[in-house]
Amino acid sequence: MTTPDAQAVLDTPAAEFRLPATDGKTYALEDIAGEKGTVIVFICNHCPYVKALIDRMVSDARVLMSEGFGFAAICSNDAVSYPDDSFENMGRFAKAHDFPFPYLHDETQVVARAYGAV
Template identity: 85%
Template sequence: MAATSTQAVLDTPAAEFRLEATDGKTYALDDVAGEKGTVVVFICNHCPYVKAVIDRMVSDARVLMSESVGFAAICSNDAASYPEDSYENMKRFAKAHDFPFPYLHDETQTVARAYGAVCTPDFFGYDADRKLKYRGRLDEGRTSPPHAGAPRELVEAMRAIALTGVAPADQKASIGCSIKWKDE
């Protein structure tokens, strides 16, 4: 079932984390943060919305990383109920799509809860001071590519944040599969 990211409280500080990545290393927010800003995106391996945007997301991440914006992806889904989102499958997914950024495993789901993540993909864009400035989508594409010449919304927002500290006021919510929460 599709879910839409909720309206965020801008200027909220980024939640700290320390998570294992698919490369076997452990990363904290400090390790992934960029000099000019940081993107934290919640994704998973099985979601059709993620599968539809993943190659554009990787391409845009490369652009942003080359412009001193840090980037990290986090999978928080319940792998017991959704085996395709297991840590081993995360490794395969990251390799298959040549991730240039850490793909982090939030097995306890505490990081997703701390960020208020709702769906996959769910993008959080922070300024250099790690204050939330963008809670929007990658672009207008959902399960199909955007039309030719469509704005690269995440890239454009993060460039504005890096340059001025301010994101565009018009932020369209991301839509995707709901986070697969563990039973309490």
């Protein structure tokens, strides 16, 4: 039996968080918020869909950020189950794709759950 996917509701207040990033900093929601809005994407390094669209996502993020939107990516995967998604490999992935935005590590999946991304 199939079930409908959960839909994000626009204008819903975003859940607060404080997460480490691959650039060595720690970010809260307020640190990435943009004047016109904020985009938060949940990705992981090993996902074939992410691999297929990552260059387009980075390009789109650059445009959005230049127009006043905040942007961040969050990886909430378990690195034991998915070693490609370890914090160290997240840093390599961000560097290889020249991320202009913070790539945040949600090791406990608390933030992913708060956003309904699990």
